[in-house]
Amino acid sequence: MKHGVTICHFTRDHCFWHKVTAHPRALESVLRTAHQMIVETDGMTDTLERARVSGQSRGEVIREICRHLVPFQTGERPITGDTVIAKDLTIDSLAIMDMVMELEDHFDISIPMNVVAEIHTVDQLADTIQKLCARR
Amino acid sequence: MGLFDRHAGLLEAYRDVRTTGYDPFQIRMERVLSPTEAIINGRKMLLVGTNNYFGLTFDPSCMEAAIEAIRAEGTGTTGSRIANGSYSEHVALEQEIAEFYGKKHCMVFTTGYQANLGLISTLAGEGDQLLIDADSHASIYDACKMTQAEVVRFKHNDPSSLDARLRRLGDRPGNRVVVLEGIYSMLGDSAPLREFIDVCKKYGAYVIVDEAHSLGALGDNGRGLCESTGVIDDCHFIVGTFSKTLGAIGGYCVSDDPDFDILRVTVRSYMFTASLPPSIVASVRQALKVVKAKPELRTQLWSNVSTLYEGLAAKGFKLGPEHGPVVGVHLPDPMTAIGFWRAMLDAGIYVNVAIPPATPNGVSLLRCSVCAVHTKEQLEHMIEVMTGIGRQLGVLDDRTLRVVGGAR
Structure with a gap:
C-alpha cells in the first residue's frame, strides 16, 4: 500500500514543498536523514513518530x-x-x-x-x- | 489594574448572555412545587434541568425523616466533625454507604465538590502524577490547582490517550492517580470504564471514579457505572454526591484501603468546614433506602430518557453521543443557545444553557436532565415545543424534518 504525504523542507528564508508517495518504510529512511522537515497530513503518524524519536x-x-x-x-x-x-x-x-x-x-x-x-x-x-x- | 479588569472578557460575554432580558445563571425559582414543576416569573414551569434524577426531593418518606431529625437534633452541627464531633447519624450514613458499595470505608463530605477537591488534592501529593479526563468537572480541575502532584490531561473518554500518558511516565517514581467520571455532566456520556481500568492495571495506577451523575441511574442496584461495568473491586476510590439522585446535598467517598481513615485528619475540605446538618443526613439515609427499595424508579428514568432522546433525535436535533439522564442538545453557537433557552422559558420549560468556557470543545448546549417522575406527556410536550423553536430559529432543517420526522 502506498502512502502520500506532503513534505515541507525549509531553510531560514525558503520553504520547499514536495509531494511524496512512498511506502512507509521508504519514507522512514527519508525522514531519518532529514532534520529540517515537517510532514503534514495522511494517516502515517506512527511511522513518523518512530522517525522523530531523536x-x-x-x-x-x-x-x-x-x-x-x-x-x-x-x-x-x-x-x-x-x-x-x-x-x-x-x-x-x-x-x-x-x-x-x-x-x-x-x-x-x-x-x-x-x-x-x-x-x-x-x-x-x-x-x-x-x-x-x-x-x- | 483594577480588581475586576481581568474579568473584562467574561463580563462582556455575560452581558451578551443577558441580552434576552433574563439571566440564565440567576433564575429565581419563586416557588418549587414538585420535582418537575416550579413557579418562575409568575408562571408554572416544567423543570427539565435540575439533576433531580429520581425526583426524591419531594419523597414523603425522605421529607418526614428530615423533619423528624430537625426536631430531634436541631438545625445544624455548627462545626466540623473533628471539632464538634460526629453525630451518630453521620457514622450510620457512612456505614450504610460503605455497605451499599460493599466497601470497607466511607467518608461523608458537606458537598460533592468538597469531596473531589479534598480527596484528589490529598491523595495525589508531591512527586505523584495525577491524570485527569479533559472533560472533568470543575471540582476535579480545582483539586488539580491545589495538589502538589504533576497533572496531565488525557483526551475525553479515550483509554489509549491515558495509556500514552502513563507509558510516557516510564519508570519515574511516584504514584499514578487517574480520575474518571461515571457519567459526564454536559453531554450525558459515560466513560469506557472497563477499558480505562485495564489501562490503569497495566501501569499500576490508582483509580478514582466520580459517580455524581450515575448514582442510582446505572447498575442493577444503582451504584453507578462501576457496577454496570462490573469493576467495583477495581475502583480504589468511588466518589459521589447526595445532591442529585438522593435529592439533598453532600458528598462521599468509599474505599477498601486499610489506611483510609487517615484522610479524616488530612483532607482539609473535610476538616475545616461544618459537617452536614441532621436533617440532610436523615433524608439522605432515607433516600438511599428508597433507591434500594424502588428499582422501578431507575426503569422509569431510563424510559423517560429514551422518550426524550429518541423524540428529539427523530426531529433532527444533534444530541450527546448516547442515552443518559443528561441529554445535551447541540446548538450552533452561544447566542442561539441563549435564544433557544429563553424561548423555552417563554414556553414554560426550564432547562440549562451551557456555553463556553463551561463546555468541552467550545460547544453550546441546552442541557436537559431527566427525572424518573416526569410524565410521558410532559416530555412529549417538551419535544413539540423544542421542535417549534428549533424550526423558528433555523436550527432544524425543514427537509431533514420531513425525512426524519416522517408523517406528523
Whole structure:
C-alpha cells in the first residue's frame, strides 16, 4: 500500500514543498536523514513518530505550534516566537490546554498543567517541548 | 489594574448572555412545587434541568425523616466533625454507604465538590502524577490547582490517550492517580470504564471514579457505572454526591484501603468546614433506602430518557453521543443557545444553557436532565415545543424534518 504525504523542507528564508508517495518504510529512511522537515497530513503518524524519536529541530517545533495557532490569529499580525498565546490570539484557556494535548501526542511527551501555566509565549512553549523531547 | 479588569472578557460575554432580558445563571425559582414543576416569573414551569434524577426531593418518606431529625437534633452541627464531633447519624450514613458499595470505608463530605477537591488534592501529593479526563468537572480541575502532584490531561473518554500518558511516565517514581467520571455532566456520556481500568492495571495506577451523575441511574442496584461495568473491586476510590439522585446535598467517598481513615485528619475540605446538618443526613439515609427499595424508579428514568432522546433525535436535533439522564442538545453557537433557552422559558420549560468556557470543545448546549417522575406527556410536550423553536430559529432543517420526522 502506498502512502502520500506532503513534505515541507525549509531553510531560514525558503520553504520547499514536495509531494511524496512512498511506502512507509521508504519514507522512514527519508525522514531519518532529514532534520529540517515537517510532514503534514495522511494517516502515517506512527511511522513518523518512530522517525522523530531523536531531538526536534527548533523550526519544526515552532511550525507545529503555529499550525495549531493559526486559526486563532488576529488580523494580519504574524505569529512569532514572541507572540503571547493567551493575549495576542483569540484562543481561550481550554483551547490552549486542548492544543497542548495535541502537541503532547505529536511529540510523544507530556507537559504537566503546572508547566503549561508558566508558559506565555510561543518561544517558551517551543523551549518546553524541545527540553522534554531531549529528555525522552 | 483594577480588581475586576481581568474579568473584562467574561463580563462582556455575560452581558451578551443577558441580552434576552433574563439571566440564565440567576433564575429565581419563586416557588418549587414538585420535582418537575416550579413557579418562575409568575408562571408554572416544567423543570427539565435540575439533576433531580429520581425526583426524591419531594419523597414523603425522605421529607418526614428530615423533619423528624430537625426536631430531634436541631438545625445544624455548627462545626466540623473533628471539632464538634460526629453525630451518630453521620457514622450510620457512612456505614450504610460503605455497605451499599460493599466497601470497607466511607467518608461523608458537606458537598460533592468538597469531596473531589479534598480527596484528589490529598491523595495525589508531591512527586505523584495525577491524570485527569479533559472533560472533568470543575471540582476535579480545582483539586488539580491545589495538589502538589504533576497533572496531565488525557483526551475525553479515550483509554489509549491515558495509556500514552502513563507509558510516557516510564519508570519515574511516584504514584499514578487517574480520575474518571461515571457519567459526564454536559453531554450525558459515560466513560469506557472497563477499558480505562485495564489501562490503569497495566501501569499500576490508582483509580478514582466520580459517580455524581450515575448514582442510582446505572447498575442493577444503582451504584453507578462501576457496577454496570462490573469493576467495583477495581475502583480504589468511588466518589459521589447526595445532591442529585438522593435529592439533598453532600458528598462521599468509599474505599477498601486499610489506611483510609487517615484522610479524616488530612483532607482539609473535610476538616475545616461544618459537617452536614441532621436533617440532610436523615433524608439522605432515607433516600438511599428508597433507591434500594424502588428499582422501578431507575426503569422509569431510563424510559423517560429514551422518550426524550429518541423524540428529539427523530426531529433532527444533534444530541450527546448516547442515552443518559443528561441529554445535551447541540446548538450552533452561544447566542442561539441563549435564544433557544429563553424561548423555552417563554414556553414554560426550564432547562440549562451551557456555553463556553463551561463546555468541552467550545460547544453550546441546552442541557436537559431527566427525572424518573416526569410524565410521558410532559416530555412529549417538551419535544413539540423544542421542535417549534428549533424550526423558528433555523436550527432544524425543514427537509431533514420531513425525512426524519416522517408523517406528523
